[in-house]
Amino acid sequence: xxxxxxxxxxxxxxxxxxxxxxxxEQEAIANSPDPSVMGEAVAGSGKSTTMxxxxxxxMVDFDGKAFLTLFSKSLQxxxxxxxxxxxxxxxxxxxxxxxxxxxxxxxxVDKNKSxxxxxxxxxxxxxx
Numbered sequence: 001x002x003x004x005x006x007x008x009x010x011x012x013x014x015x016x017x018x019x020x021x022x023x024x025e026q027e028a029i030a031n032s033p034d035p036s037v038m039g040e041a042v043a044g045s046g047k048s049t050t051m052x053x054x055x056x057x058x059m060v061d062f063d064g065k066a067f068l069t070l071f072s073k074s075l076q077x078x079x080x081x082x083x084x085x086x087x088x089x090x091x092x093x094x095x096x097x098x099x100x101x102x103x104x105x106x107x108x109v110d111k112n113k114s115x116x117x118x119x120x121x122x123x124x125x126x127x128x
Contacts, residue, residue, distance in 0.1 A: 016056045016082050018049070030054040048075065052082055059086060069095055 022030060026046055029037055030053045037054065041047050055066060068089045070076050076091045083089045090098075100107045110116070118126050 016052050018053060022046075022050065022053060026050040026053070030057055048079060052079065055087060 023046070026049070029039055029050050032054070035058075039047060039050070051068070055068065059066060064086075066087045068079070068087065069092050070079070070089070071092055073091055073093075076089055076094075079089050097107065115126060118124070
């Protein structure tokens with residue numbers, strides 16, 4: 001079986017600066033004393049901006065490292081330039097894969113999962 005290697009993108013880091021003032025709701029989240037915050041908002045409402053502003057404010061008085069895990073690869077790529085040695089930005093899938101490899105566990109990928117589910121749940125083979 002051939003081994004696939006992926007080239008990592010070279011990412012130039014950026015310093016975080018707000019372009020526009022935060023709304024009252026965004027300020028409340030950015031200034032929250034709670035280390036774990038969950039928010040819900042529509043697309044384009046400033047969730048990423050609020051998250052980065054909150055992290056930049058909290059990192060000032062924090063000596064440790066922060067870990068930001070996201071569901072979306074596209075959001076991770078958008079925020080990647082703001083990562084620092086103290087702030088790691090990754091997707092939940094990448095984190096899980098790192099944990100597998102760190103513990104020397106080779107993840108099993110069932111290449112026929114969708115087909116097998118269709119056979120099981122719908123009772124027919126889509127490939128025939």
